[in-house]
Amino acid sequence: MDDYPVLETEFNGLSRAMPALPAAWYLDPAHHAREMSQIWMRNWVYLCRAETLEGPKAFRTFTIADQPILLLRDAEGALRGFFNTCRHRGSILCQQASGMLDKPLITCPYHQWAYDLSGRLRATGPMRPVEGFDRADHPLLPISVAEWGGFVFANLDPDAEAFETLYGAEMAYVANWPLADLRMGHSYTKRINCNWKIFWENFNECLHCPNIHPELSALVPIYGRAIMARRDDPDWAQTASETAAHISGGLRAGATSWSMDGSAQGRLPGLTEDDLDAGQRYVTLMPSIFVAHHADYVRSVQITPISPVEMEITAEWFFHPEMTARPDFDMGKIVDFGILVMDQDADACEMNQAGLQSRAFERGVLMQEEYEVFLFQDWIRGQLGEPKLSQGVASRASRRAKPKA
Ligand code: FES
Ligand SMILES: [Fe+2]
Numbered sequence: 301m302d303d304y305p306v307l308e309t310e311f312n313g314l315s316r317a318m319p320a321l322p323a324a325w326y327l328d329p330a331h332h333a334r335e336m337s338q339i340w341m342r343n344w345v346y347l348c349r350a351e352t353l354e355g356p357k358a359f360r361t362f363t364i365a366d367q368p369i370l371l372l373r374d375a376e377g378a379l380r381g382f383f384n385t386c387r388h389r390g391s392i393l394c395q396q397a398s399g400m401l402d403k404p405l406i407t408c409p410y411h412q413w414a415y416d417l418s419g420r421l422r423a424t425g426p427m428r429p430v431e432g433f434d435r436a437d438h439p440l441l442p443i444s445v446a447e448w449g450g451f452v453f454a455n456l457d458p459d460a461e462a463f464e465t466l467y468g469a470e471m472a473y474v475a476n477w478p479l480a481d482l483r484m485g486h487s488y489t490k491r492i493n494c495n496w497k498i499f500w501e502n503f504n505e506c507l508h509c510p511n512i513h514p515e516l517s518a519l520v521p522i523y524g525r526a527i528m529a530r531r532d533d534p535d536w537a538q539t540a541s542e543t544a545a546h547i548s549g550g551l552r553a554g555a556t557s558w559s560m561d562g563s564a565q566g567r568l569p570g571l572t573e574d575d576l577d578a579g580q581r582y583v584t585l586m587p588s589i590f591v592a593h594h595a596d597y598v599r600s601v602q603i604t605p606i607s608p609v610e611m612e613i614t615a616e617w618f619f620h621p622e623m624t625a626r627p628d629f630d631m632g633k634i635v636d637f638g639i640l641v642m643d644q645d646a647d648a649c650e651m652n653q654a655g656l657q658s659r660a661f662e663r664g665v666l667m668q669e670e671y672e673v674f675l676f677q678d679w680i681r682g683q684l685g686e687p688k689l690s691q692g693v694a695s696r697a698s699r700r701a702k703p704k705a
Contacts, residue, residue, distance in 0.1 A: 306674070306690045312532045313668040318689060320664035321677050323656050326495040332608040336365035339587055339683045344446060344453040344463050346589040346602050347371055349484060349616075350379065351450060357401040357417070361394050362454070365605075369443065369454055370394050374417035375404055381445040381454045387421060387438040388413045406440075415440050449479025451589070451600070470583040474593045476570045482598055482618035486635045489614045492646045494653035496587070496605035497680065499613070502649050503590065504672035512644050515637070519555055519562055520579060521546035532669060551579035557594045560633040564596040566623050571595065586679065596623060599638055609653060615642060 308315050325331050345364045348371070353360060359372040361384050370384035370393060384393050391410035405422060407414040412425025419440035444455040446463035448471060453463060464471070492499065502508065509516065509523040517524035522545065529549055530536050539547050555562030558580060567576065575581070581593040591600045598618040605611050617635055624631075655661070666674050678688045 307671055308534075308668075311534045311536055312529060312671055313534065314666060314671050314674055315668075317668075318666045318674050320666050320673075321497070321680065322663050323658075323661050325680075326498060326653065326656050327608055329608055332495075332605070334684065335680075336605070338685070339680070340365040340605065341367060342455075342457040342460065342683070343587055344455045344460070344466065344585065345587070346585065346600075347452045347454050349450050350447055350452050350480075351483065352398070353379065354400075357404060358399075359394055359401060359406075360398040361396065364454065364456060367456060368392060370406075370440075371445065371452065371454065372401075372406075372417060379445050379447060379452060380417065380419070381443040382419055382440040383443060385441065386410065386413055387440065388424075393440075449477070450482070451479070451591070453585070453588075467583075467585055470585065474581050474583055474591075476572060476575050477593050477598060478568055478570050478620065479598065479618070482568075482620055483624070484616050485597075485619045485624060485631050486617045487614060488616075488635070488639055488642070489612060490642065490646060491606075491610065491612050492649055493610055494649040495608055495656075496603055496611040497676075498649045498652050498656075499603055499611060499645075500587070500676055501673045502645055502652070503584075504676050505670050507667075507669055508648055512648050513641055516558075516641050519552055519558065520550070521552050522549045527669060528672075545579075549579065550577055555579075557596050558592070558599075558634070558637055560637045563633075564594070565626070565629060565634075566620075567595045568597075568620055569622075586676075596620075597634055601642070613642065613646070615639075 306314060306316070306318060341364065347362050347369070348360055353371065353373050356373050356375050356377050359370060362369040362371065368384035370382045372380055374380050385391070386393050386408040388408065388411060391408055393406055393408055395409060404417050405414045406417070408425075411427070412423070413421060414423040414425070416422050419442060421435045421438045424435070444458070444460055446453045446455070448463065448467070455463075506523050506528045507526045510526055513523065522529070525546060527533060530547060542548060545552055551557075551562065556576070557564030576595050579594075582590055583593070584590045587603065589600055589602045591598060596619075600616050600618070602614045603611060604614070615638060617631070617638065619631070623629055666677075675690070678690050682688050
């Protein structure tokens with residue numbers, strides 16, 4: 301972190317109070333539109349799990365910002381993404397949210413242009429061939445698709461950096477989790493009256509944990525100290541050899557997972573003792589999803605902006621088929637705990653957004669502990685082409701990679 305004078309070097313923290321983003325960025329429709337085009341249309345955005353498209357000709361449709369997207373499996377079963385827009389006069393091609401094509405052709409419901417599953421235009425309905433028209437010039441408009449552990453992402457930017465380059469360190473951090481083998485057990489969608497950045501800012505600090513999350517702070521004792529990790533304490537070196545959870549992170553004594561009673565139901569194949577000791581491992585794939593990894597399950601939370609002052613989260617819980625087959629499997633105590641914490645966060649986010657409406661409030665201030673909030677906000681500045689306040693943004697994974705002391 302030597303490159304970042306704004307950040308402390310001996311512990312995780314800001315070295316001085318820093319200005320937060322302008323309040324108008326959480327309210328103004330024109331600014332919101334700018335974020336949609338500069339951030340959401342230029343980054344990898346989570347779409348769905350790969351197993352929800354079963355074999356060739358399966359398709360699903362999505363919207364990223366206001367852009368219509370078609371995801372399908374081609375004749376070989378490979379995932380392909382296109383704008384869900386006909387090349388003739390621009391009609392929506394697939395109107396349903398999901399389905400299975402009955403032929404290996406996508407036919408426009410308007411005038412019957414038909415495309416094969418690689419996007420080539422094969423037929424022009426009732427239209428006669430005409431001078432100056434070549435079918436080869438009018439394929440579907442492709443978009444980039446990437447898959448990680450069964451999570452499928454799309455990127456509307458043709459010049460986007462490769463998914464693996466951007467998120468490789470995050471992927472390595474949870475490499476032992478058998479993500480592709482897991483299947484969704486429960487889904488929970490919630491509308492939150494806040495700007496999408498408010499949600500990420502709340503996610504990026506634990507100053508609110510003792511107050512907003514009493515149950516979680518009991519399960520993860522370091523959260524009860526309003527910090528996220530050992531090195532968030534400026535004096536961490538003095539307790540470097542301590543392994544108690546309130547110092548080292550991890551779960552309270554006797555607990556093995558995030559659930560109502562703190563118990564895990566088995567463990568996912570492939571995890572090491574180190575993985576289990578962590579209690580939780582979070583990866584964030586900005587701007588659209590974070591995935592929380594535990595001993596016995598994984599929870600993803602997808603973030604979808606709706607307007608400057610509204611967003612939606614969809615949480616999904618993933619389990620190993622061997623575990624869900626057990627007669628004593630109890631999904632309820634896992635799901636209930638997640639919903640308890642997410643509802644607490646949602647209330648906090650709405651509270652924050654409501655206060656931002658104040659005309660007299662121009663912007664907030666970030667304190668020492670809010671280094672991840674700062675880095676998030678600086679990432680936003682960078683994405684928008686605004687001057688950044690740090691000289692770069694070290695990846696979250698590189699901040700984790702501190703010597704484990
Ligand atoms: S808009 Fe699709 S065939 Fe006319
Ligand atoms: Fe929280």
